[in-house]
Amino acid sequence: SHEHCHKNLRQSHFNPGPSCLGYPVSIFFIVVNEFCERFSYYGMKAVLVLYFKYFIGWDNDLSTTIYHTFVALCYLTPILGAIIADSWLGKTIVYLSIVYTIGQVIMAISAIHDITDTNRDGTPDNMTFHTAMSMLGLMLIALGTGGIKPCVAAFGGDQFEEHQEKQRSTFFSIFYLSINAGSLLSTLITPILRAQECGIYSKQSCFPLAFGVPAALMVVALIVFIAGHSMYIMESPKGNILLRSNCVSNRFNHRSKQHPKREHWMDWAEEKYDKLLIAQVKMVLKVLFLYIPLPMFWALFDQQGSRWTLQATTMDGNFGAFIIQPDQMQIVNPILIVIMVPIMDSAVYPLIKKCHINFTPLRRMTVGMLLASLAFVAAALLQIQIDQTMPNFPSSSQIQVKFLNLENTSVPVEVEGQEPFAVPGFDSSNDYMTLDTENITVSAGGKNATAYFQKSTRHTVLINTDGMLQTLNDITEKPNQGMNAIRFVNGFRSHLNFTIKSDNLGPIAPLQGSGYLSVPHGKANFTIVNEEGQTCHYILQLGFGSSYTVLIPSTFSFGESCTENIKAIQDIEPNGIHMAWQVIQYFLMTCGEVVFSVTGLDFSYAQAPSNMKSVLQAGWLLTVAVGNIIVLIVAEAGSLPDQWAEYVLFASLLVAVSIIFAVMAYFYTYMDPMEIEAKFMDLEPEEKKRKELGMTTKDNLAYVNNETSNNTDDKQTKI
Numbered sequence: 001s002h003e004h005c006h007k008n009l010r011q012s013h014f015n016p017g018p019s020c021l022g023y024p025v026s027i028f029f030i031v032v033n034e035f036c037e038r039f040s041y042y043g044m045k046a047v048l049v050l051y052f053k054y055f056i057g058w059d060n061d062l063s064t065t066i067y068h069t070f071v072a073l074c075y076l077t078p079i080l081g082a083i084i085a086d087s088w089l090g091k092t093i094v095y096l097s098i099v100y101t102i103g104q105v106i107m108a109i110s111a112i113h114d115i116t117d118t119n120r121d122g123t124p125d126n127m128t129f130h131t132a133m134s135m136l137g138l139m140l141i142a143l144g145t146g147g148i149k150p151c152v153a154a155f156g157g158d159q160f161e162e163h164q165e166k167q168r169s170t171f172f173s174i175f176y177l178s179i180n181a182g183s184l185l186s187t188l189i190t191p192i193l194r195a196q197e198c199g200i201y202s203k204q205s206c207f208p209l210a211f212g213v214p215a216a217l218m219v220v221a222l223i224v225f226i227a228g229h230s231m232y233i234m235e236s237p238k239g240n241i242l243l244r245s246n247c248v249s250n251r252f253n254h255r256s257k258q259h260p261k262r263e264h265w266m267d268w269a270e271e272k273y274d275k276l277l278i279a280q281v282k283m284v285l286k287v288l289f290l291y292i293p294l295p296m297f298w299a300l301f302d303q304q305g306s307r308w309t310l311q312a313t314t315m316d317g318n319f320g321a322f323i324i325q326p327d328q329m330q331i332v333n334p335i336l337i338v339i340m341v342p343i344m345d346s347a348v349y350p351l352i353k354k355c356h357i358n359f360t361p362l363r364r365m366t367v368g369m370l371l372a373s374l375a376f377v378a379a380a381l382l383q384i385q386i387d388q389t390m391p392n393f394p395s396s397s398q399i400q401v402k403f404l405n406l407e408n409t410s411v412p413v414e415v416e417g418q419e420p421f422a423v424p425g426f427d428s429s430n431d432y433m434t435l436d437t438e439n440i441t442v443s444a445g446g447k448n449a450t451a452y453f454q455k456s457t458r459h460t461v462l463i464n465t466d467g468m469l470q471t472l473n474d475i476t477e478k479p480n481q482g483m484n485a486i487r488f489v490n491g492f493r494s495h496l497n498f499t500i501k502s503d504n505l506g507p508i509a510p511l512q513g514s515g516y517l518s519v520p521h522g523k524a525n526f527t528i529v530n531e532e533g534q535t536c537h538y539i540l541q542l543g544f545g546s547s548y549t550v551l552i553p554s555t556f557s558f559g560e561s562c563t564e565n566i567k568a569i570q571d572i573e574p575n576g577i578h579m580a581w582q583v584i585q586y587f588l589m590t591c592g593e594v595v596f597s598v599t600g601l602d603f604s605y606a607q608a609p610s611n612m613k614s615v616l617q618a619g620w621l622l623t624v625a626v627g628n629i630i631v632l633i634v635a636e637a638g639s640l641p642d643q644w645a646e647y648v649l650f651a652s653l654l655v656a657v658s659i660i661f662a663v664m665a666y667f668y669t670y671m672d673p674m675e676i677e678a679k680f681m682d683l684e685p686e687e688k689k690r691k692e693l694g695m696t697t698k699d700n701l702a703y704v705n706n707e708t709s710n711n712t713d714d715k716q717t718k719i
Contacts, residue, residue, distance in 0.1 A: 029228030036221035038182030077146025100144025106137035298627025368596025543574025
C-alpha cells in the first residue's frame, strides 16, 4: 500500500532511490530484466542444436561441437564483462544488453529460409549467408549474456543500504528465482514454437519464431531496465583491480635474503601501490582461494542435461494424463527451484535460526555440496535398478541369435554345440542364444547351413520348412530417447508396402525383412498396402525403448479382420522403471543448488571490495565453466564399464571436495570490505604525506605503527 512506500535517505555519499515495503523499487526493474534475459537465453539455447542439424545441415558431431563452444564462451566472457564494468563503464548492463539484443535479432533473421530461397523449394540457396549470420549472432549473444552475467547481480546488490543485509539476501533469492522461472517457461514454450510450420513461400519448421520470441523478450528486458534508470543507485567506476594486479608480482622482485620478511607477501607492493589497493587485492585473493573447490559442484549439477537425460531414455515416461519425453525431465529442476527458494528463505532458514544454529553462508554451501553428492548416490541406486531390467546384449567376444519361423507349423532347429529345440509356427524362439563363436552350423527343417557373424552383434534368422532363408541384423542397444524400433517381416506371398504417417518402408519382397522405423510412445497406426492397392490398418500400442519384429504370416488376408493373424514379436522389452523415480535425485540436487548457488551469489557480493564486485561474480560463473571441463576429464579418464559406478565416483569426489571446502571454511574469517576500505582511506592522507617526505619503507612502517597505535586495533586493519 501507499503508506508502506516511502523514501529513505541513506547515510552515505549518494542519495537512495525510492523504496517500497523496505526494498528499493529499482530492484523490481532488475528482477524483471533478469527474467526476460534468462527466458531469451534458455529459449534460444533449447532449439539451437536442432537449428544446426536441421536448418544449417550440419551432422551431429559438428552441431554438438559448435553448441558447446557457444556455451563455453557464455561462461568465459563474464571475466571480460566484469573488467569493462568495473573499470570504464560502471555497470554496463545497458551497453551489453544492446549487443545481446542485436545478436538475438540476427539469429532470428538467419533462420528465415525465404531470404535466400530464390527458387521457392523450401531450401535456402545460399547457406553460407545463413551460417555466417548465425555465427555472428551467437558471438554477440555470448558477449552480451556473458558480459552482463556478473554485472546484473552486483548491480542489484548496489541498490541496498548498509543496514539492509537481510533484504539484500532476500533479493538474491528472488533474483535466482527469476532466473529459473525464465528458464522453465522458455524450455516449455520455444520447442513448441519451433515445431510449428511457417514461411512465405514454403512451410518449414518455424525456427524464426523460436528465435524471434527470445529476441522480443530481450528487447523487453532492455526497455524495462532503461525505464528504471532514474531510480537506480549509480556508483561511478572505481577502476578494476585486475588491471592493476601487477602489484602481485612485486613479491618476486624481493626474493633475495637482503630484503626483510613481511607479514604478508602482498606487503612487498607497498613501495609502489597504496595500502587501500593492496588491502583490496588481499580480500579478493582470499575469496578466490575459497572458490577453488567449487567447480566440482557444477560438474555434478550440469550432468542433469547429459547423463541424467540419457538415464531417462531408458525409463517409462507415461504419467497417465501426459507423457514426459526424456529431455523434458530437466524441467523438474526449475519447477522445484520455484517451489524451494521461497520455502528455504521463509521457513527453513528461520527455523534453523530459532534452533540457535549458526548456519553461516559457507556452511550452507558445504551442505549444498553434500546434497548434490546424495543426488548422485540416488542416481546410482536408480541406475542399478534400471540395469536389472535391461537386456543382456552380447559382449565384444559374443554373438546372439534367435530364430523366427515363417510357417504355421513347428520347425525343429539344432545349433552346433547346443541342445535341439523347436520354434513354434508364426513365432520366434523364446530368447536370444548367446554364443562364443563367429561360425555356427544350423539345422532347420532337416536342412543344414553354416552362417558367419561378426562379434558383438545380434541376429534373427528367418526359417521355414525349406531351411534357413535370411539373416536380419538386430539392434544391440536400447532405442534412443525412449523411442521404439519397429520392423516388419513379410511372410506373405506378394510385395507389401508399410507406412506410418510420412515414413515409408517401401515395398518389401516376400520372405524378406525391413529396416527399423523409429516410432514414439503411444498407439502406432501402420498402413499395409499390396500391389493392388488394398489396405490394412494395424495398430500397435508402444511403451518406451522397446523393439518389435512384426510378422505378416502367409495366412494374412486383406479385409475387416486383416489384423487377426499379424504377430508382433517383442525383441527388447519396453522400459520398466518409471521416470518419476528421477524426481528424488532432482529434488536432492535442487535443494543443494538452492543452498549452494543462492548463498554463493550473496557471499560473493558481501565479501567483495567495492571495485571488484563484478569480478568476483564473474569468478563465480567461471567455476561453472571449469566444472564442465571436469566432467569431460573424469568421464573420459575413468572409462568405467557401468554407469552407476561413474555416478558413485562423482559423488565420492564431491564428498572429498566438500570436506576440503569445510576445512577451508572453518579457517575463513568473514570480512566487512566497506569497514576495511574506510580504515585504509583514513590513512591515505598520511601515507601520501610520508611519500612526499621521501621516507624509506622501514620509516614508513615505523610511522604507520606510531600513528595508528592510539586509534586503531592493529588486528582490525589486517586481512
